[in-house]
Amino acid sequence: MKRIDLINQIINRKEQLGITVENLAKLSGVGVRTINRLLKNEDVKLSTIEHVTNFLGLDFAGNEQIPVNELKKQRAHEKALFLASIVQGTSALEMQGLEDDSLNRIIATYEKEFLDGEYKNTLWVA
Known part of the structure; x- marks a missing residue:
């Protein structure tokens, strides 16, 4: 496969996911200017390409390693866990930590909202 x-x-893949350059940079751990240079086919380090392709579920040759739907599910789960941990942490401070079943329902609800609900447009916001 050629570099282009x-x-x-x-x-x-970036367009399939609907992710902005800024969020791609934050989530892949690469600078915005570097992402822009990469997308313009300018010289960047191989490690930069590796970070970006890994984050996007591609291998170094650009072949799909993780399907788009699976990437979305993984991201929704990560964000749901983060939000649930905030709820759980706040509840624990009040000595009212949530039971596992309640916590799992909260996580599932958040995941659904990120995939299909009101917060669908924030899935790839860092």
Whole structure:
């Protein structure tokens, strides 16, 4: 695969996910200017390409390793766990930590909201 083909795969995956350059940079641990240089097919370190492709579920050749739907589910789960941990942490401070069943229902509700609900547009916000 040529480098330009890899860049096109990265751009395509970015668009499939609906992720902005800024959020792609934050979530992949790469600077915004570096992401912009990568997307313009300018010179960047191989480690940068690796960080971005790994985050986007692609291998180093641009082949899909993780399907888009699975990436979305993983991200929704990560965000749901984060929000649930805030709820659990606050409840624990008040000595009223949630039971496992309640916590799992909260996580499932958050996941659904990130995938199909009101917060769908915030799935890839860092």
